Amino acid sequence: MAKKPVRKRAAGGSGRSDMRKKLMEAAKTAQKKAYCPYSRYPVGAAVLTDSGRIYTGCNVENASFGLAICAERVAIFKAVSHGDKRIKALCVAAKSAKPCGACRQVIIEFAHKDAEMIYLDWQPLEKKEKITITTAGKLLPHAFDPSEAGL
Numbered sequence: 001m002a003k004k005p006v007r008k009r010a011a012g013g014s015g016r017s018d019m020r021k022k023l024m025e026a027a028k029t030a031q032k033k034a035y036c037p038y039s040r041y042p043v044g045a046a047v048l049t050d051s052g053r054i055y056t057g058c059n060v061e062n063a064s065f066g067l068a069i070c071a072e073r074v075a076i077f078k079a080v081s082h083g084d085k086r087i088k089a090l091c092v093a094a095k096s097a098k099p100c101g102a103c104r105q106v107i108i109e110f111a112h113k114d115a116e117m118i119y120l121d122w123q124p125l126e127k128k129e130k131i132t133i134t135t136a137g138k139l140l141p142h143a144f145d146p147s148e149a150g151l
């Protein structure tokens with residue numbers, strides 16, 4: 001009985017599962033750093049790049065509301081500023097976690113179309129979590145694609 005799961009691990013099933021766990025933990029940790037005194041809606045994000053490195057971000061608000069930035073874009077811009085421009089996977093952790101439209105356009109700019117998008121609907125006080133997994137290619141139908149535009 002115990003041998004079957006071990007074989008699955010050898011086939012690579014566990015590698016993806018380990019990656020998901022790592023990303024989800026990193027996103028949850030980043031969520032704790034959120035600066036959200038106005039909305040009181042903390043969000044954390046973690047991005048895995050082609051280099052194998054993980055970059056994290058949290059939402060950062062401002063008294064001038066339009067200056068706020070989402071956790072996903074903080075994580076992606078950190079990755080890009082370190083020279084990591086290709087996203088293999090992204091996790092966003094929050095209550096009812098999903099990237100907003102602006103973040104979806106930024107994700108499409110840097111992610112592989114089959115990059116895994118993990119939404120971790122996470123409510124720490126209630127100790128509940130729901131995980132939804134999709135791909136970057138499904139985030140924004142008819143998105144502006146710079147490669148199609150010849151940019």
Ligand SMILES: [Zn+2]
Nearest residue numbers: 070099100103
């Ligand atoms: Zn956003």
